[in-house]
Amino acid sequence: MRIITISREFGSGGRELGKRLAEGLNIPCYDHEIIELIAKENGFDENYIARVSESFIVAAYPATIGSHMMDYSMMNNVQLETQATQRKIIRAFAEKGDCVVVGRAADIILRDYNPLNIFVYASQDAKLQRCRERAKEGENFTDKEMIRKMKQIDKGRALYHNLLMDEAWGKKESYHLCINTTDTEIKNLIPALVPYVNAWFENKK
């Protein structure tokens, strides 16, 4: 079974890499889908869940950036429900067969499936540029604000990851392959990454 988990720095293109890799391998990629399922099960508004799911801990920090304000009083219950539901759903996906899972600490949640764990990162300049290219109309963050936002989101990811297991998010030791996307066109790496991933699974001792 080929389970690939993608962890990534905000703005590094990890989600794109995961999606394209899954296409290249002809297997499903789980990301928004997970959130939608959580939303359905819990009956919460999808956008709200999207914001509180993986990065819920960010809410503990002053949320100076973002178009929605969160209901802090609800966080603890939502946290517990979301976490438990996420784990259940992610494991159900893995149970179904080969897949790519982006984020959601899947590297830890799916540990017993022996996944290939990939970390995607980039220089701060490259991440800033990517965020700018993908910014919604009307977003007018300064570089400083954007960098603060990126750091805040990554901090949330790291805290979530490290809460589940005492292991360092973003430290190369936690992953099998770390890919720096600075100055590279992700879509053009995929035809080479697909055989790499297959070779990794075939040749695992």
Place this chain on the structure above:
Amino acid sequence: MRIITISREFGSGGRELGKRLAEGLNIPCYDHEIIELIAKENGFDENYIARVSESFIVAAYPATIGSHMMDYSMMNNVQLETQATQRKIIRAFAEKGDCVVVGRAADIILRDYNPLNIFVYASQDAKLQRCRERAKEGENFTDKEMIRKMKQIDKGRALYHNLLMDEAWGKKESYHLCINTTDTEIKNLIPALVPYVNAWFENKK
């Protein structure tokens, strides 16, 4: 031009990966060759140079392990000569064309050639096992001694690297691709790594 530099933790198989990758790309791999050239230019004994070249700083620490004792009084002159000669030779190699350079802080020395910088690492258990498999007859290090040796050598590599440039050896940010060789058969990754490397060079923005 495809210049690939391999940095690696001791025992992770980085040298093997570099050599096999160069074969796969059909380009030269520089490693021992560099040391031999240094030896010729400086008129030193080759084994001696091999020990003092990259990891010369290790000598500043108690050398409790190793079959040769070093002449500490000579270190400073040897350091300077070795460093300068290494830089010269490594750059001369790169000037000749496509190549893989293993270690010797080539990622920094060849920075203006826009190399693909790969870091190779593995879990401590995997490195220990690799060292055991490759141990010369008569070597009888305990695990504890072997781990101390591995750490000492990596410390030397890090110090040498960070002396040349204020950048962290072994931190993923310093590399384009970080490969964890734990539980993987290096030779079987090469047919997948070769297209990856070529794609990286072709698609560099």
